[in-house]
């Protein structure tokens with residue numbers, strides 16, 4: 491099958507198993523940064539980015555800190571994405587290609603806060619959104635209210651292109667951040683202040699993981 495036909499087939503299957511967003515990234519220019527073996531990096535030139543929307547009512551529970559309801563949802567969405575990526579990877583392997591699902595949420599370098607790769611970067615290259623002022627991937631339909639997983643593959647696939655959009659004149663999330671980590675320019679995002687706040691939320695026992703949700707709730711897309 492042609493790269494276009496493969497793309498359509500995989501995209502259709504991803505919808506059937508409940509995924510909301512699908513895109514393909516050409517990773518040749520970025521894979522050197524992946525924290526994976528050179529054997530894996532050499533093998534794959536495409537990454538499939540898959541997204542699942544959050545349920546907005548869960549976010550309604552968040553006022554000024556993450557809640558157990560959000561924590562549970564966050565974990566369930568990650569479980570869903572990991573399972574969907576496994577099913578889709580098997581589907582690709584049945585077509586005779588190789589496919590490697592990358593965990594939706596697994597930090598492997600705590601000091602530098604790094605995962606095997608950046609799902610946000612892959613999603614951006616796959617045309618699913620842009621890097622917003624809140625340092626999250628922003629999708630035109632749902633803003634920051636979705637999560638991502640990635641599959642690396644050698645299946646011939648046409649690749650998407652990044653969106654030529656940004657947050658434009660929207661500044662909605664700047665005022666909601668309790669530590670003012672979100673600035674006018676995404677490049678100025680204060681990673682340190684944000685992470686200190688996540689640690690504080692965890693220390694206070696609101697949730698058992700470094701999550702927040704406040705700027706996710708605020709961002710349902712540019713306003």
Ligand code: SF4
Pocket residue numbers: 624666667668669670671672683684685687688702703704705706
């Ligand atoms: S995750 Fe929370 S602390 Fe971090 S930028 Fe968003 S609102 Fe601020």
Ligand code: SF4
Pocket residue numbers: 622623624625628633634657660661662663664708709710711712713
């Ligand atoms: S709320 Fe507005 S400014 Fe903030 S990330 Fe979303 S689109 Fe960008």
